[in-house]
Amino acid sequence: MRKLLLPVTTLLATALLTFSCQKSTKVIVAQPVFVQGLFSLTGNWSSLGITSKAALELAQEDINAYLAKKDSRFSISVAVSDTKLETAAAQSLYTTDVYNRNVKFVIGPQSSAEVAAIKGQVDASQVIVVSQSSTAGSLAVDDNIFRFCPPDKIEGVASGATIFTQGATGLVTVARDDAGNKGLQTATGAAFTAKGGEVSAIAPYAITTSDYTTVIAAVKAEVARLTTSKGAGKVAVYLASFDEGIELFKLASAEPTLNSIKWYGGDGIVLSTALTGNAVAAEFAIKTGFFAPSFGLPTSLQSKWQPVADRIKAKTGIEPDAYALAAYDALWTIAYTLETTNGHADDFAKLRAAFIAEANKDTGIVGADALDEFGDRASGTFDYFGIVKDGASYKWALVGKSE
Missing domain, CATH: 3.40.50.2300 (Response regulator)
Structure with missing residues (x-):
């Protein structure tokens, strides 16, 4: 009897060992x-x-x-x-x-x-x-x-309401000629108008634009027109752009009627390192209290x-x-x-x-x-970010939140 059990026991142990080895070496290839x-x-x-x-x-x-x-x-x-x-x-x-x-x-x-x-x-x-x-x-x-x-329908409502709440009753809007920025220009303008403000929308500038002189001239003219009817300190500018907004800032910084009023932006330029890397544009942003929205972090x-x-x-x-x-x-x-x-x-x-x-x-x-x-x-x-000076350099800082 013992002679019969020994081979069976040995065979069973061998089978279990083999199964155990197979199981331990099984690899799932992802x-x-x-x-x-x-x-x-x-x-x-x-x-x-x-x-x-x-x-x-x-x-x-x-x-x-x-x-x-x-x-x-x-x-x-x-x-x-x-x-x-x-x-x-x-x-x-x-x-x-x-x-x-x-x-x-x-x-x-x-x-x-x-x-x-x-x-x-x-x-x-x-x-x-x-x-x-x-x-x-x-x-x-x-x-x-x-x-x-x-x-943009959500961002525009937030931006338009914020601009109006900050005291502007006249708003000049300008945008890069692309779907996103034009949408923001339209949505922000509509929200500002709904609050009781008056909007002057400048025709969007071409994506290929390299000289923004005529764009700034048009903004300047509309700011002057609205200021006549709304009064000093009641007109602001909203710019929906990407990094090329820096070039508009540089030109506007030399215009007294444009560097002494409030400017606002769309999400395409917020937290841009190109803006903080340009001293002229950054100083203009600081002087005009410029800020732009970013999708808010809760x-x-x-x-x-x-x-x-x-x-x-x-x-x-x-x-x-x-x-x-x-x-x-x-x-x-x-x-x-x-x-x-x-x-x-x-x-x-x-x-x-x-x-x-x-x-x-x-x-x-x-x-x-x-x-x-x-x-x-x-x-x-939305979180609103503006430019602040940090020693000899510039950085973005959280300056407010939408309601």
């Missing part, structure tokens, strides 16, 4: 899901592009650590291309880096002009595009482009967004705003979406529905990601 970033890294509005790139890189790191702990069968792989804030570059990069590589997720582009430029390509392909900073109301349509920031969630903001600043040397941090949230929403599909992106209708569902239930580091019927962030407040 298949990468590619996400393409389209940001301005060297062109206009590069401050946001650089911080958004860092935000994606940090989100990738954090997400993959989270997925690894769950033995997930997929991972996130991020690549970022430089659009230089140029529409032609955005279109070309969409073709080469998204469509040709069969990438299903894009974060960016930054500007509404770039988003509008690639919309036809997006409509013709099954790709989810999430812009962290496009605001144009003209892009508020039901498609596969989602925007994780408040659209104090109630500071324990979530501050550590990420600190990591981005350590990586780039630039203080990130909520638009950059929204890019961080966008990648997490994509990751949560892929969890529901086990990393698969072949059923686009299911993928799109899952993305919308995840966005509507998720609270990221900058707040609820809930979308409206057009796929844009449904709500938001």
Whole structure:
């Protein structure tokens, strides 16, 4: 009997050992899901592009650590291309880096002009595009482009109300001729008018403009006209621009009637390192009390967004705003979406529905990601930033919040 048991026992032990070894050496290979970033890294509005790139890189790191702990069968792989804030570059990069590589997720582009430029390509392909900073109301349509920031109708209401509350009854508005900035000019002007103010809208200047003399002359003429009817100290200027606004500031600084009144800006220039790097423009901003809105960071969630903001600043040397941090949230929403599909992106209708569902239930580091019927962030407040002198240099500082 003992002779019979010995071989059976030995065989059983060997089988268990083999099974144990197989189980301990089993490795789950996480298949990468590619996400393409389209940001301005060297062109206009590069401050946001650089911080958004860092935000994606940090989100990738954090997400993959989270997925690894769950033995997930997929991972996130991020690549970022430089659009230089140029529409032609955005279109070309969409073709080469998204469509040709069969990438299903894009974060960016930054500007509404770039988003509008690639919309036809997006409509013709099954790709989810999430812009962290496009605001144009003209892009508020039901498609596969989602925007994780408040659209211009929300920012314009906040800016117009703030300008009126600060005492202006006449407002001259001027904007770069692109979808986002024109949308802000229109929305801000409409909100200011609704409060009882009078608006004089200067025709938008061309993107290719290099000499802004005629633009400043038109602003000066309208300021004079409104001052005649409204009185001294009752007229302000609102400028919706990107970094080229610096050139307008430099010209306006030499005009007594323009450097002695209040100026306000749109989100395209807020936290721009190009502005703080130009002494003439920075001094003009200080003298005129200039400030511009950035999508607001909720104090109630500071324990979530501050550590990420600190990591981005350590990586780039630039203080990130909520638009950059929204890019961080966008990648997490994509990751949560892929969890529901086990990393698969072949059923686009299911993928799109899952993305919308995840966005509507998720609270990221900058707040609820809930979308409206057009796929844009449904709500938001704004932080106002102005320029202050810090020794021999200049920096942006928080100067207020929208109601």
